Amino acid sequence: MSRWIVTLPEIDIESEAAVGGKTLALVRMMRMRLPIPPGICITTHAYRDYLHATGLTERIRFELARKRFSEMRWEEVWDTALRIRSLFGRTPLPLEMADALRRAVSGRFGDHPLVVRSSAPGEDAPGSSFAGLHESFVNVRGPDEALERIRRVWASLWSDAALLYRRELGLDVTRSAMAVLVQELVVGEASGVSFTASPVAEDQAIVEAVHGLNQGLVDGTITPDRWIFARESGALLRHEPAVREQQILLRDTGTVAAPLSPQRAGRAPLTNRQAADALALARRCEITHGTPQDVEWTSTDDGLLLLQTRPITARVTPTPDPQAEDRRPWYRSLTRSFANLRALRTRIEEEILPGMQAAARALAEEPLRELDDPALATEIERRREVLEQWRQCYWEDLIPFAHGMRLFGQYYNDVVRPEDPHEFVELLVGGELLSLERNRLLESLAAMARADEALLEHLARGDLAATPPEFRALWRQFEQRFAYQLRPDGASPGAASGATEAVPLLRALARAPQRAASQPQRPARAMEEAFLQRFSGAQRDEARARLELARASYRLRDDDNVYLGRIQAQLQRAADEGRARLRRRGETDPGPFSDQEVERALRDASFRPRTARDAMKPTEAPAVRPRQIVGQPAGPGIAQGPARVVQTPTDLRELVAGEILVCDALSPAMTHVIPLVAGLVERRGGMLIHGAIIAREYGLPCVTGVPGATGRIRSGQRITVDGFTGIVTIATHATG
Amino acid sequence: MPAATPSDEHVQMQIRTLLDEQRFGVLATRDGEQPYASLIAISPAEDLRTIFFGTLRATRKLRNLMREPRAALLIDSRQNLAADVAEAEALTVLGQVQEVAGDQAGRVRTLLIAQAPHLERFYQAPSCALLAFTVERYIRVSRFQEVTELVMR
Numbered sequence: 001m002s003r004w005i006v007t008l009p010e011i012d013i014e015s016e017a018a019v020g021g022k023t024l025a026l027v028r029m030m031r032m033r034l035p036i037p038p039g040i041c042i043t044t045h046a047y048r049d050y051l052h053a054t055g056l057t058e059r060i061r062f063e064l065a066r067k068r069f070s071e072m073r074w075e076e077v078w079d080t081a082l083r084i085r086s087l088f089g090r091t092p093l094p095l096e097m098a099d100a101l102r103r104a105v106s107g108r109f110g111d112h113p114l115v116v117r118s119s120a121p122g123e124d125a126p127g128s129s130f131a132g133l134h135e136s137f138v139n140v141r142g143p144d145e146a147l148e149r150i151r152r153v154w155a156s157l158w159s160d161a162a163l164l165y166r167r168e169l170g171l172d173v174t175r176s177a178m179a180v181l182v183q184e185l186v187v188g189e190a191s192g193v194s195f196t197a198s199p200v201a202e203d204q205a206i207v208e209a210v211h212g213l214n215q216g217l218v219d220g221t222i223t224p225d226r227w228i229f230a231r232e233s234g235a236l237l238r239h240e241p242a243v244r245e246q247q248i249l250l251r252d253t254g255t256v257a258a259p260l261s262p263q264r265a266g267r268a269p270l271t272n273r274q275a276a277d278a279l280a281l282a283r284r285c286e287i288t289h290g291t292p293q294d295v296e297w298t299s300t301d302d303g304l305l306l307l308q309t310r311p312i313t314a315r316v317t318p319t320p321d322p323q324a325e326d327r328r329p330w331y332r333s334l335t336r337s338f339a340n341l342r343a344l345r346t347r348i349e350e351e352i353l354p355g356m357q358a359a360a361r362a363l364a365e366e367p368l369r370e371l372d373d374p375a376l377a378t379e380i381e382r383r384r385e386v387l388e389q390w391r392q393c394y395w396e397d398l399i400p401f402a403h404g405m406r407l408f409g410q411y412y413n414d415v416v417r418p419e420d421p422h423e424f425v426e427l428l429v430g431g432e433l434l435s436l437e438r439n440r441l442l443e444s445l446a447a448m449a450r451a452d453e454a455l456l457e458h459l460a461r462g463d464l465a466a467t468p469p470e471f472r473a474l475w476r477q478f479e480q481r482f483a484y485q486l487r488p489d490g491a492s493p494g495a496a497s498g499a500t501e502a503v504p505l506l507r508a509l510a511r512a513p514q515r516a517a518s519q520p521q522r523p524a525r526a527m528e529e530a531f532l533q534r535f536s537g538a539q540r541d542e543a544r545a546r547l548e549l550a551r552a553s554y555r556l557r558d559d560d561n562v563y564l565g566r567i568q569a570q571l572q573r574a575a576d577e578g579r580a581r582l583r584r585r586g587e588t589d590p591g592p593f594s595d596q597e598v599e600r601a602l603r604d605a606s607f608r609p610r611t612a613r614d615a616m617k618p619t620e621a622p623a624v625r626p627r628q629i630v631g632q633p634a635g636p637g638i639a640q641g642p643a644r645v646v647q648t649p650t651d652l653r654e655l656v657a658g659e660i661l662v663c664d665a666l667s668p669a670m671t672h673v674i675p676l677v678a679g680l681v682e683r684r685g686g687m688l689i690h691g692a693i694i695a696r697e698y699g700l701p702c703v704t705g706v707p708g709a710t711g712r713i714r715s716g717q718r719i720t721v722d723g724f725t726g727i728v729t730i731a732t733h734a735t736g
Numbered sequence: 737m738p739a740a741t742p743s744d745e746h747v748q749m750q751i752r753t754l755l756d757e758q759r760f761g762v763l764a765t766r767d768g769e770q771p772y773a774s775l776i777a778i779s780p781a782e783d784l785r786t787i788f789f790g791t792l793r794a795t796r797k798l799r800n801l802m803r804e805p806r807a808a809l810l811i812d813s814r815q816n817l818a819a820d821v822a823e824a825e826a827l828t829v830l831g832q833v834q835e836v837a838g839d840q841a842g843r844v845r846t847l848l849i850a851q852a853p854h855l856e857r858f859y860q861a862p863s864c865a866l867l868a869f870t871v872e873r874y875i876r877v878s879r880f881q882e883v884t885e886l887v888m889r
Contacts, residue, residue: 055853062854628794638793638863720794724861729794 004046020119020179039183075686081160086421088155116149188298190269194282197292212247227275285309363570377602404553446509512657633726635695635702639679666691679721761811765800
């Protein structure tokens with residue numbers, strides 16, 4: 001027994017602060033003579049000494065203090081967790097500690113494969129419902145890998161989920177700590193989970209079981225057989241067999257899902273008698289702990305082996321709902337597995353995006369002029385519903401798919417351990433983004449206009465016949481695919497063709513120095529090669545598949561905005577038709593009417609919206625003047641220039657080349673001005689959001705997650721965007 | 737006021753100790769006629785002739801220093817206790833500030849990072865200017881009113 005390492009039999013029942021809840025629960029059951037795999041616990045003292053000796057305490061504190069948590073979006077919390085995780089990954093153990101742990105692991109377990117599990121003090125207390133915040137690893141080989149995993153378990157004390165629930169957990173740099181349980185891996189014939197009380201029906205108990213290891217059951221990739229018992233009498237009520245297809249197997253390190261042999265698939269993983277034994281095991285845990293338990297076990301030739309026991313409340317998680325007041329369950333639901341994301345990708349590419357395109361096309365083809373007023377009102381209403389339906393889909397499937405980038409980021413950092421935890425983004429850029437395609441079309445048009453200024457005059461007059469055929473062809477292509485995006489919604493009802501919006505933009509682009517987004521053939525290729533070289537055989541294929549998925553995630557997360565924009569534009573088209581009719585009817589300025597207001601006015605001639613829209617008014621300048629605002633560095637570089645604060649898309653018209661764009665959230669309807677701006681500041685935070693992605697493509701200095709950006713910065717103020725440190729400085733003197 | 741010379745090892749050691757113990761100092765710069773004070777993290781060189789620090793390029797203190805390199809720095813050991821009057825030491829440092837460049841920048845960056853590893857990303861940022869405060873004179877105050885000067889050149 002040492003300060004850092006204790007074997008399970010040595011553990012004192014009073015020592016939860018040192019060994020954590022998971023370890024202690026097992027030790028209690030071991031004292032009741034229940035069989036558990038042999039193991040050791042790396043105490044919280046080891047965690048604390050590591051943090052102290054390496055200076056990590058100060059680094060974590062610094063990361064957490066950067067920005068108020070209440071002002072962070074979930075993406076920023078995730079970025080913070082990634083940075084902290086990377087600190088652990090890059091900070092080796094002090095030599096003395098590494099020696100002691102290595103000796104303990106190899107002395108105790110030899111070459112035997114291991115499980116390395118988190119055991120945080122307080123995590124399994126009855127009433128706490130925070131299962132799955134921390135990491136655990138199955139099939140860890142050898143002391144070096146074990147030491148690595150131990151650090152990763154430590155880092156998971158600061159996981160994104162833990163940071164979201166930091167208040168409930170009392171997460172604190174100086175007080176919080178993590179113990180790690182290292183045990184022999186036992187591969188049973190069958191494994192499962194027993195619930196002494198069913199989370200859905202209190203008078204029942206449940207046993208779930210799968211063939212082989214129970215990792216797939218626990219993370220939800222494999223459907224288990226279930227046995228339902230009466231909680232009181234213990235009588236078996238029914239057995240619900242599963243469609244048995246896969247089991248979890250060991251590979252060199254870690255685990256993999258593989259098809260079941262026909263014989264195994266054909267029979268249940270347990271007999272009814274064995275299922276009853278699995279419940280009896282869990283019952284003993286419940287008696288010792290005094291509350292219903294959720295118990296993991298594995299079945300060997302020598303009988304059942306207890307792997308984990310914890311209070312059952314940990315299993316009940318609220319339904320994820322993006323509209324709920326507490327959005328955290330939804331945020332947590334965004335953390336998806338690789339397999340889940342792969343399936344999601346297929347659905348997005350084969351169903352959702354084609355569906356969105358088809359919907360937009362169908363709406364575009366409908367002749368609106370032929371409808372009478374009430375029918376047009378109904379059409380506006382219908383289009384709003386169509387948009388709402390796709391928006392729902394956007395929340396449910398498209399936003400979660402963004403996790404593909406994050407998942408890859410962790411994977412990349414674990415392998416490469418780069419100095420910059422967001423280096424992986426370099427590997428993702430350069431794919432074909434729709435926003436960039438549009439900007440390239442605009443740039444080609446601008447290049448022609450640069451040579452011949454009269455072109456834009458013709459375009460402004462709608463006299464396309466006067467322009468040369470290649471310009472005309474490009475313009476048609478642009479108009480058809482993207483012009484609707486230039487229309488600030490509801491601002492200028494007359495601008496049906498897009499030319500009114502595009503001409504000033506093209507003029508500005510023609511005058512500004514040419515700026516192009518990066519081309520795909522960048523050092524990314526060499527980086528990719530170097531990354532893949534780190535793997536061999538099947539693992540290289542997996543690495544490649546993960547990278548591929550991340551790239552799709554990166555590309556789609558930008559494109560989906562564009563597709564959704566097309567449907568929105570079709571709602572707008574119907575509303576514009578309504579506005580035109582209202583104007584003919586004598587309404588002086590129906591421009592600012594919302595689509596709902598247009599719809600009502602079409603149905604009811606006496607309807608007048610009560611208020612002009614004053615919500616769009618810029619916020620009053622605060623009396624306290626901000627001088628430096630801290631956000632997140634999202635695009636490296638430094639830029640200085642006058643701010644152009646964009647509250648509504650119409651404000652974009654005033655943008656002058658060389659200004660710094662300050663906005664709430666850069667939407668695809670705004671990115672066409674990016675080639676003109678010197679830098680980008682955004683209230684919405686995160687390293688992987690649309691604005692950050694586009695800024696990186698253009699090599700623009702960019703700071704995101706700037707609290708109150710559009711209210712605290714005023715147009716015309718000279719600001720400095722420091723994309724290296726994530727700081728925006730506002731000059732006090734007009735002269736700088 | 738007892739004057740000291742650089743050969744006075746005892747005074748030098750006291751100054752050395754205070755500089756090593758303290759992580760922060762208050763830097764005074766000037767914007768035209770207007771003095772301007774700011775809190776900075778410091779890292780003294782071995783020979784007491786230079787004190788290094790870093791600041792972002794967009795800051796007011798850097799702008800002031802570019803116009804007027806002469807500056808003052810206050811480093812002290814107060815703990816916000818009544819006893820500070822008698823027990824705390826204060827060191828007023830007078831001199832000039834220049835940006836460090838070239839090979840020296842790498843060495844200075846390493847020194848600053850060693851002192852405050854959690855600020856590594858800040859010091860590494862290309863937008864962070866690394867500065868050397870060249871000391872001309874130390875004025876050490878102890879025991880409330882005991883003042884000693886150490887002239888460096």
